[in-house]
Amino acid sequence: MDTRPADPRPMDPIARQRRRMTAIYGWLLVMPALVLLTLFAFLPTITTLWASFHSRGTARRPSVFNGVENYADLLADPTFWTVIGNNVLYAAVTIPVSIALALLMALWADAKLPARGFVRSAYFTPTVLPMVAAANLWLFFYTPGIGVIDSFTSLFGLPSVNWLGQPQTALGAVMVVTIWKEAGFFMIFYLAALQTIPPDLREAAQVEGASRFTYLRRVLLPLLMPTTAFIFINALINSVKLIDHLFILTKGGPNNATKLALYWIWEMAFSYFDRVHAAAMTALVLLVLAVVAIVQFSVIDKRIHYR
Template sequence: MSPALVLMSTFAFYPSLATLWASFFSRGTRRRPSEFIGLGNYQSLFDDPTFWLVVKNNLAYAAVTIPVSMGIALVMALWANAKIPGTSFLRTAYFTPTVLPMIAAANIWLFFYTPDIGVLDQLLGLFGLGSMNWLGRPETALWAVCIVTIWKEAGFFMIFYLAALQTIPPELKEAADIEGASRATYTRRIVLPLLMPTTLFILVNALINSVKLIDHLFILTKGGPSDASKLILYYIWELSFAYFDSPMASAATVLILIALGIVAALQFGLLDRRTHYQ
């Protein structure tokens, strides 16, 4: 266990503790050195309306992208696992967005969203509809980012579901057929319960992914307009590297780590009783 312990201590435990310690100090300048202020940074965060707007944006982003991407991934996996012609092509097509770099994927969708000359506006023009600035309107910017994330992550989650589907013994399907169970009943009563360990794993990873998006925002919206699409990691990046307020960024990071830990513990506690590992 020593190599793993050294790596975790170097790249996870120590940075987390250093971030926690830094969150208790003020921002230092050349004339005024940093000093211990306790929970002052946390109080400043709670008093910042932008912080609460970012939290609201991230909750909406997670509430949309997590269930939709997981649902699409499950449907794609069931289809790709079926004994139909062209399954190899289907698996490749579904997985292709996953292997694209984040920046490349964002640039592809920027071509879709560009007003007047973008693919979406060209399609709307065929039906006589006007141009829409998808990324420049507060009402649509966040949802446009959500679509990019769903497109990017569904194929990645599909691989896990597909691998889990291929471990289900075929004898179970034969027994279900003998008993006269329909395909829907077989899927609901046998397949989905056996996929629960994979679903739990994907759910935790999707939760983590929902708070670490930053690449797409740099290309698509930069958090705008009017912070309508700003998410928590982009907000932390701005605090640290745009406003040079590392202690405040550290405090925001600690809050996110605590929130993720609580949600993950609840997920394991609530779903583990419905999870079949054998």
């Protein structure tokens, strides 16, 4: 430990001026991002939390503070639990399936095969399509009677199925669209990670007599864990912000079978003009995402091996 006394001499004016200019330069660099975050993230979050603790206001009766009454109303609403169940099921299916497909696609696209560039482009094409365009494209598959799926199944004498019009199949049909669109996007991250792994590891595994499955399980998957964690968080966020193709495919129906959190928030705020309960639901979603972020940074990141 250094026990020498501090230098009593004052800082050189030139050094002080240089330090001040460096601080000003740093604040100027961060200022655009700070302004945008304040306008479009921090302020909306604060106003949403404030509105969630107030009643609905009118011209004659202004809103008043009512504590957690809006949250209690949500918990007592059967639609709330239907939406939560739909979202949990939606996330539980789409996240692991999308990640697994993305990994398989990346392994194939990274292999030495002819027309590798075409394969990568084909996998990534659904990602660049707008969600509304993708939803309209899938309507050609799901339309009963004349859709691609029913046209194919009719060749085997199977009856027509209204995939988007019955509660038993509507949510599953929406999941298929999500997986089809997101797997190619996640593949890009896996493909980039695979290309950073030294080929010496594969050669060493072959010398040791390791099979392809052993190499995948013992070498590739541990090295890809940071990428997997990043993709998982993005997939989880996407699972609670889905709204685009619900407008085109189902509009939350039938009988709330495909109504997810963000769509219900939009419906409460702009269809029913119940913005205080929409704010309360938004606050709950933000709370869940905050808990996930805390778990990621405090638990998951410590268990991941970073090269």
